[in-house]
Amino acid sequence: EDKVVQSPLSLVVHEGDTVTLNCSYEVTNFRSLLWYKQEKKAPTFLFMLTSSGIEKKSGRLSSILDKKELFSILNITATQTGDSAVYLCAVGLDSNYQLIWGAGTKLIIKP
């Protein structure tokens, strides 16, 4: 059965800290891995990764994929209270464009 596991499930840090969120996967037909941010509404797209070892970066957020070890990390540096959200990892399957979702990491940034 295809599955995506995120850790930790929740994390509380102080403003200015750096955090690393983890996503591991076991799927039969991997095509891509995606990160989304969900505040009190719809998930918003952050990154899509398809190749190992190539870092994607957007401001204070960055992500990298390891297709050999089947995981990805999302780093957030110099965290701000606006980074508080649930971060979702999803894996795209090659066969039908379906996304398999992890349970998410709930990140709380304290001022």
Place this chain on the structure above:
Amino acid sequence: DSGVTQTPKHLITATGQRVTLRCSPRSGDLSVYWYQQSLDQGLQFLIHYYNGEERAKGNILERFSAQQFPDLHSELNLSSLELGDSALYFCASSVASSPYEQYFGPGTRLTVT
């Protein structure tokens, strides 16, 4: 704002009833995906339509059905509703060239009483 619209925002109905949720994708997107998000099960893929044709089915109950119309808007029909169907229902859309990069609508919160 992702450009994906969903109506209604909230829906309260009784068990056994039938409801229809509506989604309009971003301009130019041919694919529409439906997801259910509940507290205990996270985000679950229901069904994918591409240019009017069903492409993939996920964990969609037989009581649920969907369609995509020629103008590309989509409807998700939920019938014989049960308390456990209470959830957030999201629609997402994507362009053909990047199907995994999906953009979500604001969702419809369904409460079954």
